[in-house]
Amino acid sequence: NRVTNQEVSDRVSSTTIESMPLKAQLSWTGHIIKMTDSHVPRQMLYSKLRQGSHKQGRLKLKYKDTLKSNLKWSSISLRKLEASSTDRSLQRSLTS
Template identity: 40%
Template sequence: MVRLTEIDNRLAKAYRAFIKLHRRVWCNKHLKKSTKISVSRAIVLSTLLYGSESWVIYRHHLRLLERFHQCCLHSILNIHWTGYMTSVSVLDQEGVSSIEAMLMRMQLRWAGHISRMEDHHLPKIVLYGELATGCHMRRDLKRTYKDSLKLYLRLGRIDY
């Protein structure tokens, strides 16, 4: 399970990257919106989602990440709170996918990469391994990484 502190750390780093580009990129009236979105994708989103291939994401994590993503998009596109636009319409307007879709795509790509590895590689051993000795604590994870992958495969209508 990814702890909230990891999410907070990623959000803080992405926010710092976003702020550093504020005057030079986001407020620059000579840059196209598509260029600004591309810069955001390349710098801010890659900073935010670094290492997310192995995260176990819960709803409250997604809400935090989506809220940050929407705030960034509103700032880049100069959409004020008085100009009511739904989150979906902002994403559709600029052709940007949601954080949940990005996470799903990244995690499924990583799982495919692991499944194609040879059997003696450590990531494959960990993913397909079982607990040989010991026991789970009562307050163990509610959801495991495998559960997340199975959910994503089911949502994508992919047989496993």
């Protein structure tokens, strides 16, 4: 009998290596959302950059960019993530 890696993972209830950074990012973003407006990480998350010049070539990925793409990939809206920051059980379900 052959058992696929996914079946083994489901039986053991372990997380995949690909989901670990996503879980960490969602968890950290939940902490940032709970912070007061005086904290720098929260200011950076909700701020917008002013226009200016940049170097030629591909832009560097920013935390906000990867968060946005990860939320889109996992079908989680930013509003749902913000709501989960006050509800621990909802936050656990999003990051599990």
